Amino acid sequence: MARVAQLLSAIGSHGTVGARLLDLSRATGIARPTVHRLLQELQDVGYVRQLENKRYALGTALFHLGAAAPSPVRDLAAVRRAAQKLSDACGDTVYVAILQFGAAHYIVRTEGAFPIRAQSVNVGDTIPLTSSYNGLILLAQLDEDAREQHLARLEHDQPDAWRTTSLTEHEQALRLALTQIDADGYVYGADVVMPGLAGIALPVPSSTGRPIAAVSISGLESRLPAEREPELLALLRATADEIARFID
Structure with a gap:
Protein backbone atom coordinates (compact mmCIF):
# COMPACT_ATOMS: atom_id res chain seq x y z
CA MET A 1 0.00 0.00 0.00
CA ALA A 2 2.90 2.36 0.71
CA ARG A 3 4.11 1.98 -2.87
CA VAL A 4 0.63 2.67 -4.23
CA ALA A 5 0.42 5.82 -2.11
CA GLN A 6 3.85 6.94 -3.39
CA LEU A 7 2.78 6.33 -6.95
CA LEU A 8 -0.52 8.21 -6.66
CA SER A 9 1.26 11.14 -5.00
CA ALA A 10 3.84 11.24 -7.80
CA ILE A 11 1.14 11.16 -10.47
CA GLY A 12 -0.82 13.86 -8.69
CA SER A 13 2.22 16.14 -8.58
CA HIS A 14 2.12 16.27 -12.39
CA GLY A 15 -1.49 17.46 -12.41
CA THR A 16 -3.48 17.13 -15.61
CA VAL A 17 -0.36 17.02 -17.82
CA GLY A 18 0.39 13.48 -16.68
CA ALA A 19 3.65 11.68 -15.97
CA ARG A 20 5.74 9.22 -17.92
CA LEU A 21 6.42 5.77 -16.52
CA LEU A 22 10.10 6.72 -16.31
CA ASP A 23 9.25 9.86 -14.32
CA LEU A 24 7.23 7.83 -11.84
CA SER A 25 9.94 5.24 -11.40
CA ARG A 26 12.53 7.94 -10.72
CA ALA A 27 10.28 9.89 -8.35
CA THR A 28 9.30 6.87 -6.25
CA GLY A 29 12.43 4.74 -6.50
CA ILE A 30 10.26 1.80 -7.55
CA ALA A 31 11.50 -0.40 -10.39
CA ARG A 32 9.87 0.28 -13.76
CA PRO A 33 8.31 -3.21 -14.14
CA THR A 34 6.70 -2.82 -10.70
CA VAL A 35 5.47 0.68 -11.52
CA HIS A 36 3.97 -0.62 -14.75
CA ARG A 37 2.15 -3.44 -12.91
CA LEU A 38 0.80 -1.09 -10.24
CA LEU A 39 -0.36 1.36 -12.90
CA GLN A 40 -2.29 -1.39 -14.64
CA GLU A 41 -4.00 -2.34 -11.38
CA LEU A 42 -4.84 1.31 -10.64
CA GLN A 43 -6.23 1.76 -14.14
CA ASP A 44 -8.48 -1.26 -13.62
CA VAL A 45 -10.22 0.46 -10.71
CA GLY A 46 -10.26 3.92 -12.31
CA TYR A 47 -7.75 5.57 -9.99
CA VAL A 48 -5.34 6.19 -12.87
CA ARG A 49 -5.92 6.87 -16.57
CA GLN A 50 -3.53 6.84 -19.50
CA LEU A 51 -3.62 9.91 -21.72
CA GLU A 52 -3.32 9.92 -25.49
CA ASN A 53 0.36 10.85 -25.18
CA LYS A 54 0.91 7.71 -23.04
CA ARG A 55 1.41 9.69 -19.85
CA TYR A 56 -0.43 8.72 -16.68
CA ALA A 57 -2.79 10.99 -14.78
CA LEU A 58 -5.16 10.54 -11.87
CA GLY A 59 -8.48 8.92 -12.79
CA THR A 60 -12.01 10.11 -12.25
CA ALA A 61 -12.68 7.46 -9.61
CA LEU A 62 -10.36 9.40 -7.31
CA PHE A 63 -12.51 12.49 -7.79
CA HIS A 64 -15.47 10.69 -6.25
CA LEU A 65 -13.28 9.27 -3.51
CA GLY A 66 -11.79 12.68 -2.83
CA THR A 93 -4.07 42.75 -0.83
CA VAL A 94 -3.22 39.30 0.53
CA TYR A 95 -4.13 36.04 -1.20
CA VAL A 96 -4.05 32.42 -0.08
CA ALA A 97 -4.31 29.65 -2.68
CA ILE A 98 -4.09 25.87 -2.67
CA LEU A 99 -3.06 23.45 -5.40
CA GLN A 100 -6.16 21.87 -6.91
CA PHE A 101 -6.48 19.88 -10.13
CA GLY A 102 -3.13 21.18 -11.37
CA ALA A 103 -4.15 24.82 -10.87
CA ALA A 104 -4.20 27.49 -8.15
CA HIS A 105 -7.52 27.62 -6.29
CA TYR A 106 -8.00 30.82 -4.29
CA ILE A 107 -9.55 30.40 -0.84
CA VAL A 108 -8.85 33.78 0.80
CA ARG A 109 -8.42 37.42 -0.26
CA THR A 110 -8.10 40.22 2.28
CA GLU A 111 -7.60 43.97 1.84
CA GLY A 112 -5.37 46.55 3.46
CA ALA A 113 -5.97 50.24 4.00
CA PHE A 114 -4.33 51.47 0.79
CA PRO A 115 -7.26 52.80 -1.30
CA ILE A 116 -6.06 51.60 -4.73
CA ARG A 117 -6.21 47.82 -4.81
CA ALA A 118 -4.95 45.19 -7.19
CA GLN A 119 -7.81 42.72 -7.21
CA SER A 120 -6.82 40.47 -10.07
CA VAL A 121 -8.24 37.26 -8.56
CA ASN A 122 -11.44 36.51 -6.68
CA VAL A 123 -12.05 33.97 -3.93
CA GLY A 124 -13.24 30.77 -5.56
CA ASP A 125 -11.29 31.34 -8.78
CA THR A 126 -9.18 28.45 -10.07
CA ILE A 127 -6.54 29.71 -12.49
CA PRO A 128 -3.45 28.33 -14.30
CA LEU A 129 -0.28 28.11 -12.23
CA THR A 130 1.45 30.55 -14.59
CA SER A 131 -1.15 33.28 -13.98
CA SER A 132 -0.39 34.40 -10.41
CA TYR A 133 2.37 34.74 -7.83
CA ASN A 134 0.86 32.02 -5.67
CA GLY A 135 0.52 29.87 -8.76
CA LEU A 136 4.24 30.24 -9.49
CA ILE A 137 5.07 29.12 -5.97
CA LEU A 138 2.92 26.01 -6.44
CA LEU A 139 4.39 25.43 -9.90
CA ALA A 140 7.88 25.48 -8.39
CA GLN A 141 6.94 22.53 -6.17
CA LEU A 142 6.51 20.32 -9.25
CA ASP A 143 9.30 18.47 -11.00
CA GLU A 144 11.01 19.86 -14.09
CA ASP A 145 8.93 17.91 -16.59
CA ALA A 146 5.64 19.04 -15.06
CA ARG A 147 6.82 22.65 -15.02
CA GLU A 148 7.66 22.49 -18.71
CA GLN A 149 4.23 21.09 -19.49
CA HIS A 150 2.59 24.07 -17.78
CA LEU A 151 4.89 26.57 -19.50
CA ALA A 152 4.15 24.92 -22.85
CA ARG A 153 0.47 25.86 -22.37
CA LEU A 154 1.27 29.54 -21.82
CA GLU A 155 -0.08 30.55 -25.22
CA HIS A 156 -3.53 29.32 -24.13
CA ASP A 157 -3.29 30.25 -20.43
CA GLN A 158 -1.79 33.72 -20.81
CA PRO A 159 -3.94 36.43 -19.13
CA ASP A 160 -5.46 39.01 -21.48
CA ALA A 161 -3.32 41.77 -19.97
CA TRP A 162 -0.25 40.11 -21.47
CA ARG A 163 -1.61 39.88 -25.01
CA THR A 164 0.23 43.04 -26.11
CA THR A 165 3.55 41.55 -24.98
CA SER A 166 5.43 38.81 -26.79
CA LEU A 167 4.89 35.29 -25.54
CA THR A 168 8.66 34.80 -25.38
CA GLU A 169 9.11 37.81 -23.10
CA HIS A 170 6.38 36.61 -20.77
CA GLU A 171 7.83 33.11 -20.63
CA GLN A 172 11.27 34.53 -19.81
CA ALA A 173 9.78 36.51 -16.90
CA LEU A 174 8.13 33.36 -15.56
CA ARG A 175 11.32 31.32 -15.86
CA LEU A 176 13.28 34.00 -13.99
CA ALA A 177 10.67 33.92 -11.24
CA LEU A 178 10.93 30.13 -10.97
CA THR A 179 14.72 30.42 -10.77
CA GLN A 180 14.32 32.89 -7.89
CA ILE A 181 11.96 30.52 -6.08
CA ASP A 182 14.38 27.62 -6.50
CA ALA A 183 17.23 29.73 -5.12
CA ASP A 184 15.51 31.76 -2.40
CA GLY A 185 12.26 29.94 -1.63
CA TYR A 186 10.08 32.89 -2.61
CA VAL A 187 9.34 35.25 -5.49
CA TYR A 188 9.40 39.05 -5.38
CA GLY A 189 9.03 41.45 -8.26
CA ALA A 190 6.83 43.22 -10.76
CA ASP A 191 5.55 42.54 -14.27
CA VAL A 192 5.77 38.78 -13.83
CA VAL A 193 2.19 37.56 -13.97
CA MET A 194 0.61 40.81 -15.14
CA PRO A 195 1.98 44.14 -16.40
CA GLY A 196 1.96 46.82 -13.70
CA LEU A 197 1.29 44.35 -10.91
CA ALA A 198 3.88 43.52 -8.25
CA GLY A 199 3.87 40.74 -5.71
CA ILE A 200 5.71 38.64 -3.19
CA ALA A 201 4.77 35.04 -2.44
CA LEU A 202 6.08 31.98 -0.67
CA PRO A 203 4.86 28.49 0.17
CA VAL A 204 2.96 27.61 3.31
CA PRO A 205 5.07 24.99 5.15
CA SER A 206 3.75 21.43 4.98
CA SER A 207 4.39 18.44 7.23
CA THR A 208 4.67 16.27 4.10
CA GLY A 209 7.52 18.34 2.69
CA ARG A 210 5.56 19.20 -0.48
CA PRO A 211 3.61 22.45 0.07
CA ILE A 212 0.07 22.53 -1.31
CA ALA A 213 -0.65 26.15 -0.35
CA ALA A 214 0.90 29.55 -0.93
CA VAL A 215 0.37 33.06 0.44
CA SER A 216 1.13 36.34 -1.33
CA ILE A 217 0.94 40.11 -1.13
CA SER A 218 -0.06 41.90 -4.32
CA GLY A 219 -0.25 45.55 -5.20
CA LEU A 220 0.64 48.23 -7.69
CA GLU A 221 4.28 48.26 -8.70
CA SER A 222 4.81 51.50 -6.77
CA ARG A 223 3.56 49.82 -3.59
CA LEU A 224 6.20 47.08 -3.54
CA PRO A 225 9.57 48.75 -4.23
CA ALA A 226 12.78 46.80 -3.63
CA GLU A 227 13.44 48.55 -0.32
CA ARG A 228 10.28 46.99 1.16
CA GLU A 229 11.36 43.45 0.35
CA PRO A 230 12.96 42.58 3.74
CA GLU A 231 10.02 43.98 5.70
CA LEU A 232 7.38 42.27 3.58
CA LEU A 233 9.24 38.98 3.49
CA ALA A 234 9.44 38.86 7.29
CA LEU A 235 5.71 39.59 7.60
CA LEU A 236 4.87 37.02 4.94
CA ARG A 237 6.97 34.28 6.53
CA ALA A 238 5.31 34.81 9.90
CA THR A 239 1.90 34.61 8.23
CA ALA A 240 2.80 31.45 6.30
CA ASP A 241 3.92 29.78 9.54
CA GLU A 242 0.64 30.76 11.19
CA ILE A 243 -1.47 29.52 8.26
CA ALA A 244 0.43 26.21 8.29
CA ARG A 245 -1.22 25.42 11.63
CA PHE A 246 -4.59 25.22 9.88
CA ILE A 247 -3.72 23.45 6.62
CA ASP A 248 -2.71 19.78 6.53
Whole structure:
Protein backbone atom coordinates (compact mmCIF):
# COMPACT_ATOMS: atom_id res chain seq x y z
CA MET A 1 0.00 0.00 0.00
CA ALA A 2 2.90 2.36 0.71
CA ARG A 3 4.11 1.98 -2.87
CA VAL A 4 0.63 2.67 -4.23
CA ALA A 5 0.42 5.82 -2.11
CA GLN A 6 3.85 6.94 -3.39
CA LEU A 7 2.78 6.33 -6.95
CA LEU A 8 -0.52 8.21 -6.66
CA SER A 9 1.26 11.14 -5.00
CA ALA A 10 3.84 11.24 -7.80
CA ILE A 11 1.14 11.16 -10.47
CA GLY A 12 -0.82 13.86 -8.69
CA SER A 13 2.22 16.14 -8.58
CA HIS A 14 2.12 16.27 -12.39
CA GLY A 15 -1.49 17.46 -12.41
CA THR A 16 -3.48 17.13 -15.61
CA VAL A 17 -0.36 17.02 -17.82
CA GLY A 18 0.39 13.48 -16.68
CA ALA A 19 3.65 11.68 -15.97
CA ARG A 20 5.74 9.22 -17.92
CA LEU A 21 6.42 5.77 -16.52
CA LEU A 22 10.10 6.72 -16.31
CA ASP A 23 9.25 9.86 -14.32
CA LEU A 24 7.23 7.83 -11.84
CA SER A 25 9.94 5.24 -11.40
CA ARG A 26 12.53 7.94 -10.72
CA ALA A 27 10.28 9.89 -8.35
CA THR A 28 9.30 6.87 -6.25
CA GLY A 29 12.43 4.74 -6.50
CA ILE A 30 10.26 1.80 -7.55
CA ALA A 31 11.50 -0.40 -10.39
CA ARG A 32 9.87 0.28 -13.76
CA PRO A 33 8.31 -3.21 -14.14
CA THR A 34 6.70 -2.82 -10.70
CA VAL A 35 5.47 0.68 -11.52
CA HIS A 36 3.97 -0.62 -14.75
CA ARG A 37 2.15 -3.44 -12.91
CA LEU A 38 0.80 -1.09 -10.24
CA LEU A 39 -0.36 1.36 -12.90
CA GLN A 40 -2.29 -1.39 -14.64
CA GLU A 41 -4.00 -2.34 -11.38
CA LEU A 42 -4.84 1.31 -10.64
CA GLN A 43 -6.23 1.76 -14.14
CA ASP A 44 -8.48 -1.26 -13.62
CA VAL A 45 -10.22 0.46 -10.71
CA GLY A 46 -10.26 3.92 -12.31
CA TYR A 47 -7.75 5.57 -9.99
CA VAL A 48 -5.34 6.19 -12.87
CA ARG A 49 -5.92 6.87 -16.57
CA GLN A 50 -3.53 6.84 -19.50
CA LEU A 51 -3.62 9.91 -21.72
CA GLU A 52 -3.32 9.92 -25.49
CA ASN A 53 0.36 10.85 -25.18
CA LYS A 54 0.91 7.71 -23.04
CA ARG A 55 1.41 9.69 -19.85
CA TYR A 56 -0.43 8.72 -16.68
CA ALA A 57 -2.79 10.99 -14.78
CA LEU A 58 -5.16 10.54 -11.87
CA GLY A 59 -8.48 8.92 -12.79
CA THR A 60 -12.01 10.11 -12.25
CA ALA A 61 -12.68 7.46 -9.61
CA LEU A 62 -10.36 9.40 -7.31
CA PHE A 63 -12.51 12.49 -7.79
CA HIS A 64 -15.47 10.69 -6.25
CA LEU A 65 -13.28 9.27 -3.51
CA GLY A 66 -11.79 12.68 -2.83
CA ALA A 67 -15.21 14.25 -2.54
CA ALA A 68 -15.71 12.19 0.60
CA ALA A 69 -12.36 13.24 2.08
CA PRO A 70 -12.01 16.25 4.40
CA SER A 71 -10.58 19.50 3.06
CA PRO A 72 -6.88 20.06 3.83
CA VAL A 73 -7.97 23.47 5.17
CA ARG A 74 -9.07 22.64 8.69
CA ASP A 75 -10.01 26.18 9.77
CA LEU A 76 -10.71 28.61 6.94
CA ALA A 77 -11.76 31.38 9.34
CA ALA A 78 -8.37 31.17 11.09
CA VAL A 79 -6.58 31.32 7.72
CA ARG A 80 -8.63 34.39 6.83
CA ARG A 81 -7.78 36.07 10.15
CA ALA A 82 -4.06 35.47 9.58
CA ALA A 83 -4.31 36.93 6.07
CA GLN A 84 -6.25 39.98 7.30
CA LYS A 85 -3.62 40.59 9.96
CA LEU A 86 -1.01 40.67 7.21
CA SER A 87 -3.12 43.01 5.05
CA ASP A 88 -3.51 45.36 8.03
CA ALA A 89 0.26 45.35 8.55
CA CYS A 90 1.32 45.91 4.93
CA GLY A 91 -1.69 47.86 3.66
CA ASP A 92 -2.20 45.77 0.52
CA THR A 93 -4.07 42.75 -0.83
CA VAL A 94 -3.22 39.30 0.53
CA TYR A 95 -4.13 36.04 -1.20
CA VAL A 96 -4.05 32.42 -0.08
CA ALA A 97 -4.31 29.65 -2.68
CA ILE A 98 -4.09 25.87 -2.67
CA LEU A 99 -3.06 23.45 -5.40
CA GLN A 100 -6.16 21.87 -6.91
CA PHE A 101 -6.48 19.88 -10.13
CA GLY A 102 -3.13 21.18 -11.37
CA ALA A 103 -4.15 24.82 -10.87
CA ALA A 104 -4.20 27.49 -8.15
CA HIS A 105 -7.52 27.62 -6.29
CA TYR A 106 -8.00 30.82 -4.29
CA ILE A 107 -9.55 30.40 -0.84
CA VAL A 108 -8.85 33.78 0.80
CA ARG A 109 -8.42 37.42 -0.26
CA THR A 110 -8.10 40.22 2.28
CA GLU A 111 -7.60 43.97 1.84
CA GLY A 112 -5.37 46.55 3.46
CA ALA A 113 -5.97 50.24 4.00
CA PHE A 114 -4.33 51.47 0.79
CA PRO A 115 -7.26 52.80 -1.30
CA ILE A 116 -6.06 51.60 -4.73
CA ARG A 117 -6.21 47.82 -4.81
CA ALA A 118 -4.95 45.19 -7.19
CA GLN A 119 -7.81 42.72 -7.21
CA SER A 120 -6.82 40.47 -10.07
CA VAL A 121 -8.24 37.26 -8.56
CA ASN A 122 -11.44 36.51 -6.68
CA VAL A 123 -12.05 33.97 -3.93
CA GLY A 124 -13.24 30.77 -5.56
CA ASP A 125 -11.29 31.34 -8.78
CA THR A 126 -9.18 28.45 -10.07
CA ILE A 127 -6.54 29.71 -12.49
CA PRO A 128 -3.45 28.33 -14.30
CA LEU A 129 -0.28 28.11 -12.23
CA THR A 130 1.45 30.55 -14.59
CA SER A 131 -1.15 33.28 -13.98
CA SER A 132 -0.39 34.40 -10.41
CA TYR A 133 2.37 34.74 -7.83
CA ASN A 134 0.86 32.02 -5.67
CA GLY A 135 0.52 29.87 -8.76
CA LEU A 136 4.24 30.24 -9.49
CA ILE A 137 5.07 29.12 -5.97
CA LEU A 138 2.92 26.01 -6.44
CA LEU A 139 4.39 25.43 -9.90
CA ALA A 140 7.88 25.48 -8.39
CA GLN A 141 6.94 22.53 -6.17
CA LEU A 142 6.51 20.32 -9.25
CA ASP A 143 9.30 18.47 -11.00
CA GLU A 144 11.01 19.86 -14.09
CA ASP A 145 8.93 17.91 -16.59
CA ALA A 146 5.64 19.04 -15.06
CA ARG A 147 6.82 22.65 -15.02
CA GLU A 148 7.66 22.49 -18.71
CA GLN A 149 4.23 21.09 -19.49
CA HIS A 150 2.59 24.07 -17.78
CA LEU A 151 4.89 26.57 -19.50
CA ALA A 152 4.15 24.92 -22.85
CA ARG A 153 0.47 25.86 -22.37
CA LEU A 154 1.27 29.54 -21.82
CA GLU A 155 -0.08 30.55 -25.22
CA HIS A 156 -3.53 29.32 -24.13
CA ASP A 157 -3.29 30.25 -20.43
CA GLN A 158 -1.79 33.72 -20.81
CA PRO A 159 -3.94 36.43 -19.13
CA ASP A 160 -5.46 39.01 -21.48
CA ALA A 161 -3.32 41.77 -19.97
CA TRP A 162 -0.25 40.11 -21.47
CA ARG A 163 -1.61 39.88 -25.01
CA THR A 164 0.23 43.04 -26.11
CA THR A 165 3.55 41.55 -24.98
CA SER A 166 5.43 38.81 -26.79
CA LEU A 167 4.89 35.29 -25.54
CA THR A 168 8.66 34.80 -25.38
CA GLU A 169 9.11 37.81 -23.10
CA HIS A 170 6.38 36.61 -20.77
CA GLU A 171 7.83 33.11 -20.63
CA GLN A 172 11.27 34.53 -19.81
CA ALA A 173 9.78 36.51 -16.90
CA LEU A 174 8.13 33.36 -15.56
CA ARG A 175 11.32 31.32 -15.86
CA LEU A 176 13.28 34.00 -13.99
CA ALA A 177 10.67 33.92 -11.24
CA LEU A 178 10.93 30.13 -10.97
CA THR A 179 14.72 30.42 -10.77
CA GLN A 180 14.32 32.89 -7.89
CA ILE A 181 11.96 30.52 -6.08
CA ASP A 182 14.38 27.62 -6.50
CA ALA A 183 17.23 29.73 -5.12
CA ASP A 184 15.51 31.76 -2.40
CA GLY A 185 12.26 29.94 -1.63
CA TYR A 186 10.08 32.89 -2.61
CA VAL A 187 9.34 35.25 -5.49
CA TYR A 188 9.40 39.05 -5.38
CA GLY A 189 9.03 41.45 -8.26
CA ALA A 190 6.83 43.22 -10.76
CA ASP A 191 5.55 42.54 -14.27
CA VAL A 192 5.77 38.78 -13.83
CA VAL A 193 2.19 37.56 -13.97
CA MET A 194 0.61 40.81 -15.14
CA PRO A 195 1.98 44.14 -16.40
CA GLY A 196 1.96 46.82 -13.70
CA LEU A 197 1.29 44.35 -10.91
CA ALA A 198 3.88 43.52 -8.25
CA GLY A 199 3.87 40.74 -5.71
CA ILE A 200 5.71 38.64 -3.19
CA ALA A 201 4.77 35.04 -2.44
CA LEU A 202 6.08 31.98 -0.67
CA PRO A 203 4.86 28.49 0.17
CA VAL A 204 2.96 27.61 3.31
CA PRO A 205 5.07 24.99 5.15
CA SER A 206 3.75 21.43 4.98
CA SER A 207 4.39 18.44 7.23
CA THR A 208 4.67 16.27 4.10
CA GLY A 209 7.52 18.34 2.69
CA ARG A 210 5.56 19.20 -0.48
CA PRO A 211 3.61 22.45 0.07
CA ILE A 212 0.07 22.53 -1.31
CA ALA A 213 -0.65 26.15 -0.35
CA ALA A 214 0.90 29.55 -0.93
CA VAL A 215 0.37 33.06 0.44
CA SER A 216 1.13 36.34 -1.33
CA ILE A 217 0.94 40.11 -1.13
CA SER A 218 -0.06 41.90 -4.32
CA GLY A 219 -0.25 45.55 -5.20
CA LEU A 220 0.64 48.23 -7.69
CA GLU A 221 4.28 48.26 -8.70
CA SER A 222 4.81 51.50 -6.77
CA ARG A 223 3.56 49.82 -3.59
CA LEU A 224 6.20 47.08 -3.54
CA PRO A 225 9.57 48.75 -4.23
CA ALA A 226 12.78 46.80 -3.63
CA GLU A 227 13.44 48.55 -0.32
CA ARG A 228 10.28 46.99 1.16
CA GLU A 229 11.36 43.45 0.35
CA PRO A 230 12.96 42.58 3.74
CA GLU A 231 10.02 43.98 5.70
CA LEU A 232 7.38 42.27 3.58
CA LEU A 233 9.24 38.98 3.49
CA ALA A 234 9.44 38.86 7.29
CA LEU A 235 5.71 39.59 7.60
CA LEU A 236 4.87 37.02 4.94
CA ARG A 237 6.97 34.28 6.53
CA ALA A 238 5.31 34.81 9.90
CA THR A 239 1.90 34.61 8.23
CA ALA A 240 2.80 31.45 6.30
CA ASP A 241 3.92 29.78 9.54
CA GLU A 242 0.64 30.76 11.19
CA ILE A 243 -1.47 29.52 8.26
CA ALA A 244 0.43 26.21 8.29
CA ARG A 245 -1.22 25.42 11.63
CA PHE A 246 -4.59 25.22 9.88
CA ILE A 247 -3.72 23.45 6.62
CA ASP A 248 -2.71 19.78 6.53
